Every structure is written in C-alpha cells, then in structure tokens.
Amino acid sequence: MKKLLSLVLAAVLLMSTMSFAVAEDxxxxxxxxxxxxxxxxxxxxxxxxxxxxxxxxxxxxxxxxxxxxxxxxxxxxxxxxxxxxxxxxxxxxxxxxxxxxxxxxxxxxxxxxxxxxxxxxxxxxxxxxxxxxxxxxxxxxxxxPGALMYRASLAEQYLGVTTPEEMQEKVADWDTFVETAEELKDASNGEVKMVICGGDIWNAYQYQRAEGWVVDGKLVIDDQLYDYLDMLKTMEEDDLTHKGSTWSETWYAGMRGELPTLCFFLPTWGLHYTLKPNCASGIADGMTEEEMKAQSDATGGTYGDWRMVAGPVGYSWxxxxxxxxxxxxxxxxxxxxxxxxxxxxxxxxxxxxxxxxxxxxxxxxxxxxxxxxxxxDDIDDANPFLGGQAHYQIFAEAANLANGAIMSRYDETINSLFDTQCVTPYTKGEKDLDTAIADFKAAVKTQFSDLVVE
Amino acid sequence: MQKAPATAQASPKKKRKGVSYDHYGYLFVAPFFIVFLVFQLYPIFFTFRTAFTDAIGWEKILDNNLIGWDNFKLFFDPSSNLFVSYWRAFGNTIVIWLFNFVPQISMALILASWFTSGQMRLRGQGAFKMLIFMPNIITATTIAILFFSLFSYPIAPVNTLLQQFGLLNLPFEFFRSTAASRGIISFIQWWMWYGNTMIIMIAGIMGINPALFEAGLVDGCSSRQIFWKITLPLIKPILLYNLVTSLVGGLTMFDIPQLMTQGNPNNTTDTVARFIYSQGFTGSHNFNYASAASIILFGIIVVCSFLLSQAMKDRDKGAKKK
CATH class of the missing domain: 3.40.190.10 (Periplasmic binding protein-like II)
Structure with missing residues (x-):
C-alpha cells in the first residue's frame, strides 16, 4: 500500500513539474x-x-x-x-x-x-x-503620402520652370493646375499633355472634399465634386490630357516618355515600384541605379528627369x-x-x-x-532618379497634410460608380450634368439599398 | 427470396461465408452525392429561400426574416431602380446573345455541311476542325484581357493598325461606343463557341442515313437542295438542342462583360448575371434581390426552353400526320 502511495505521489509530482515546465515556455x-x-x-x-x-x-x-x-x-x-x-x-x-x-x-x-x-x-x-x-x-x-512627379526637361522647355519651388507655384491649386495645362498645350502645340487621364487626378482630388461619400447614412455629393466635373470637362474638351487610363499601356508610355506627359500623381510606392521600373523600356528586376540610368539613356527613357513637388492637395494612396x-x-x-x-x-x-x-x-x-x-540621420538620401532631389523630406511634409477622415467603406464601389455613371459620360459629352448626377444617384441607390439618396 | 431468412437462422455461419460487395457501390457513388447535395442542391434551395427574405448584408445571410413576395414585386414595379437596371441588363443580354448566336449557327452549319460533304472531300479536315475548336479551350478571363488590351485607347494594337492602314485618322475609343463594345463581346462569344457548335452539327449530319443523300443525288438534287431539303430538316433536333443550350449560356453570360467592359459604356453591356453579381457581392450585399433576380432569370429560361421544345414537338406531330 505504501509502495503504491509513493508511486502515485511520485507520478503526481512528476506530472506537476512537467506541466509547470510547459507553462514556462x-x-x-x-x-x-x-x-x-x-x-x-x-x-x-x-x-x-x-x-x-x-x-x-x-x-x-x-x-x-x-x-x-x-x-x-x-x-x-x-x-x-x-x-x-x-x-x-x-x-x-x-x-x-x-x-x-x-x-x-x-x-x-x-x-x-x-x-x-x-x-x-x-x-x-x-x-x-x-x-x-x-x-x-x-x-x-x-x-x-502622395506627391506630384513631373518631368524637369519638359517643364523647363515649355514652362520655363527650373526649380521645384517654381513648379509648385504652377500647380499650387487646381485652377493654376488647369492654367498650367493650357499654357503647356499652347507652348507645345498640343504635343505635350499635363496628365495621362482624369483618373490620375481623381486619386489626389478626392482628398479635396470636405466630407466623404456617406454622412449619417446619406449619400453626400460634396460641392468640390461639381468643380471636379467642370475641371475634367474643360480638360477633356481642351484636349489637355492623353485620354488614356491609369494602369494602361498609355500610362506606362507616358512614364517612358514616348507620350510626352508632364505630371503623374504618385505616392511613395508609386515612385519606387511603378515610375522607376517603367521609366524606360527594358528595365529588369534587380538592376542597379547605374544600370537603370544606362538603359534609360540608351533607349531614350526618363531616368533622372523626374522631380517631385507636393502638388495641389495632400493625399494618400x-x-x-x-x-x-x-x-x-x-x-x-x-x-x-x-x-x-x-x-x-x-x-x-x-x-x-x-x-x-x-x-x-x-x-x-x-x-x-x-x-x-x-x-x-545624416544619410545621403539624394535620389539620382529625381535628379538628386531628396524624396523622404517631401513625403514627410506631404504625409501630414492628407485628411484620412473622408475615407469610408463605400469608397471603392461609389468611386467606380461615380466614374462610370457620371464623370466619364459627362466629360465625354455623352450626358448632360443633371442626367449624369441623376444616373449616378440611381446607381448608388441600386447597389446600396440601405443608403438614403436624395 | 422468402427462404433466405430461414436458412440464415438455421445456419448463421453459412451467411458469413458469402460476402456481399453490393454496399461498396454506395461508397463509390457517395462522394458525388455528398458534393452534389452540399454544393448544388442545398444552394438552390437556399437561393429560393433567400429570395423571400430581407437578407441584406453578410450579417443577415443566415439570420433573416421572411417577407413574402416583396422582393419580386420590385422587379415588376417600373418606378423602382431594380426594375430599370434588371430589364435594361436583360435587353442588353438578348441583343449581345442574338448578335452572337445568328452568325454562330450559320457559320457552324456552313462549315459542318462542307466538312461532311461527300462531293467536296476537303483535305486536312482534322487540322481545320482543331483550329476552329481551339478558342473554346482558352479560358474566358484570358480572352477578355487579350481583347481589352487589343482594343484599348488611345495606344493599342488595333488602333495603331487601323491608323497605319489609313482607315482612321485619330484613335477610336472602342469601349466608349455601345455598338463597338457589344460587337466585341458578341464577336468573342461567337469566336469561342462556333467551333463547338460545328462539332455538334457534324455529329448530327453524320447521324443521317447516307442512303437519303444518295437518293437525292440519284434524283439529281443540287448540293443546295440537299442541304435545304434533306440535311436541315433532319438535324432539327440538334438545332433545337443548340438553340436551347446557347440561350441558357447566353442569358447567363457573365465573364466577358464583367472582365472586359464592366457594363460600360453607360450600362449598355451590363448583363443579367453581372447585375446579379453586383447586387449580391458588391455594395450593400443585397442577397435577397440577387436571389430574386436569379429566380426570375431561372423562370424565364424554363419557360423559353419549354416553349421551344413544345414548338418542335408540334411540328413533328404535324409532319407525321401528313
């Protein structure tokens, strides 16, 4: 009996130490x-x-x-x-x-x-x-944070702009942005365009709104959006864009310089992972900066010709x-x-x-x-791609400007409906403004049965 | 059979000797039935039920209330947005389907009669049949992306080509033109499916008794007469089969319009299946409206198929009476 008891005790002891050990790590x-x-x-x-x-x-x-x-x-x-x-x-x-x-x-x-x-x-x-x-x-x-990237050579040739500070003045707000686009068109005989498409502008412009798409369960069409529609209509009618679309072959052709384009609205990742690898044809993964520059020079690319400024509005993408x-x-x-x-x-x-x-x-x-x-950190962040400009500083300034509060869960779908039902047909002259807005509202109502649309 | 239990009682050991493998059959068919019940039959009933509920949003997909026919009424109420979008999508679907089906069946018939013609004896038939059938093997996604990049604006192969041949001065924006967008979708559907239809037609024509063609030739029929008087009437059931399957496929058209045009321009390439998808899987997730829309589409397909087969049956009877 004693033997059994001690055995049981030993077993219990052993088990308790084991479980303790498990708890430890x-x-x-x-x-x-x-x-x-x-x-x-x-x-x-x-x-x-x-x-x-x-x-x-x-x-x-x-x-x-x-x-x-x-x-x-x-x-x-x-x-x-x-x-x-x-x-x-x-x-x-x-x-x-x-x-x-x-x-x-x-x-x-x-x-x-x-x-x-x-x-x-x-x-x-x-x-x-x-x-x-x-x-x-x-x-x-x-x-x-996003910024505005521009081609220094085009800016100098057609606008007489030599420093980023001068350029920022040319795109300080959306009115001057359109004026600059007109100036560029006249100076280049319509060959050089301000941007590839209206969609590029939207990525930045949406942060201009005071309110997001939905406030208290109601669809809000911010006053700024009517200005946006006017602006895009002017740009479309006066032929100030290449009329392409974001992420299309036209877009990349603009980055390579084949389609002379002054501005791209791009955020941090856009600079490194979109603009740089597409600044010339034949840029491959793993190329060093020197190799990229050589490739760009050999194929007439745009490496080193880019500069960046904050642009008309602080945004995040x-x-x-x-x-x-x-x-x-x-x-x-x-x-x-x-x-x-x-x-x-x-x-x-x-x-x-x-x-x-x-x-x-x-x-x-x-x-x-x-x-x-x-x-x-006294690091040398002069970016050769930007002609020696230090990109970290500009992004740091831009980062605190964007108003993230206007973003909402409705954005993805409503942005796309706004584009397909309203912006594109209106700016291309397929619909008048009232029809475009009414169609947009109807489409939102159909997709979001729980939103109030007035 | 009656004796069996008696013998089993008398000598239970004997029963063990005879091993029955019958029940293994059930095990072999079980996977299919389980998959069918879980992934096909149950979702069908689930859709029917959801159509009568207020299930809007993921939170209410299981926890919802039955509200009767309200969802269906919206689709027949001209003042509701759902009515407008649904029937507009339905109209688009029919137009796109017709512009694909008519050329498809004509082309398939012509090719099938050439390939089966005893007089023509075309060479390299196998190679041609394979080439014509090939587009059907490529996935719709790939084709949609391919055509989207071909017809893009302003820089894309088709625009560049047309400009180089001097057919266009300025690039044309295909995906802002209703006719061009629908045309491209119809063309893709035609191009993908005429080979398939042709193979079925060939099978149908080969099934006709050759004696009939020979008799026609002996009586001095032209090849045109043989086609219209012998081939066509005898492959009517095959034509009907094609018509019905193509109608079902056409009314549920989804992938090409979704991937290539997203319903643009101005909703003129929006199809019923796209409408159902956007109701159920974007926006507020209106599962109830999506389900009701699916059931209405299902009803339309059932009625159309029934009418078509009925029309065919009556004609057969009439023919027999003569």
Missing part, C-alpha cells in the same frame, strides 16, 4: 491572414527572432477577383471563433474601411493599447484605421493595415491576447522595428517620430 499560435506575403516577410524578419514563443500560422489568399475579402466575409459571418479563423488579418486600402466599420475587427483598446500608443502615428493612416465612431481598429506600418478578429479577442486568454497585442505593436508601433523597416527597405513608415529620426 508556452507557445502561443497566432493565425494571420493576408492577401500577399508582404507581412509574412516582416514577421519573419522583425518579429519571430525576438518572439520564439509565438508561433505564426500564416495564410495567404490572393485577392484576385475579391477572393480574399470573400474568404474573410464568409469566415467571419459563419465561424469567427474557429481555430482556423484569423487572429490578426491584413486589410488593404481598398477595403480597410469596410472591415473597421464592421463588428469583425476589435477595438484595439480592448487588446490593451492606450490612446497614447498612437500619439506619433501619421494622422491620415490612423484616421483610415478608425470606424465611423472614431474607434481605432486598424494600424499600418507604412504611410503612403494605398497602404495596408492590420486588425484583430473581434470574436477571437473576446474568447482569448491573457497569454493569447498579449501575443496578439505584441504582434500588432511590433509591426506597426514599435519605433525600433519601424526604423529598421525604413532603413532596410526605404519604405515610408507610419510614425512621425521614426520619419524624423530617419531625416535626422
């Missing part, structure tokens, strides 16, 4: 969903090495044909607390508002963040991550936010909650990580403190 598993491998790269580089106890299960659902959003929607509608449902998920600019406005994303304060944690974030990026009531639900590590699954936050134990908070903190708020991201990849990050630190 307990691994938490977090499920992360995204539409690309970008965040996975950041996690592996900046998070996993310092947090070996937090295991990340990374799932990618590319958003071709809205596959990612549909996957998230159906998962969240049916079983948001299932093991395979995401704890933390990525939200792209096109649909971040849809999710922060829904009950699917958690209030970040529930994760243990405090409002002070967000103090140094760039306002536009914070605002876009808030729901209608101003609750912070998503955070970004990048900031994507694109970006990725991360949010936490509200259902998981509700059911998570303390360890898991802490792990979720830690992942979001390291990716989006931690100044050391953000600084590393900025230095390693040249990305423009979402913290003003880090941006300042990068600017103060």
């Amino acid at each position: 307990e691994t938490v598993t977090l499920v992360v969903w995204s539409f690309s491998d970008e965040i996975d790269g950041l996690i592996q580089k900046y998070f996993t090495p310092t947090h070996p106890n937090i295991k990340i299960e990374y799932q990618i659902y590319p958003n071709d044909g809205n596959q990612y959003t549909q996957k998230v929607d159906s998962m969240m509608a049916a079983t948001p607390d299932a093991a395979e449902a995401p704890d933390v998920f990525a939200l792209e600019a096109a649909y971040v508002k849809k999710y922060v406005d829904s009950d699917y994303t958690a209030d970040l304060l529930d994760l243990g963040f405090t409002a002070d944690d967000f103090a140094s974030c760039i306002p536009a990026m914070l605002q876009i991550g808030q729901n209608e009531a101003g609750v912070q639900k998503g955070l970004a590590w990048q900031s994507t 694109g970006g990725t936010w991360v949010g936490a699954n509200a259902a998981k936050v509700k059911t998570a134990d303390e360890t898991k909650l802490a792990a979720m908070k830690e992942l979001i903190r390291v990716l989006t708020l931690d100044e050391d990580t953000l600084y590393k991201i900025a230095v390693d990849s040249g990305d423009f990050v979402s913290s003003n403190a880090v941006v300042e630190k990068v600017l103060n």
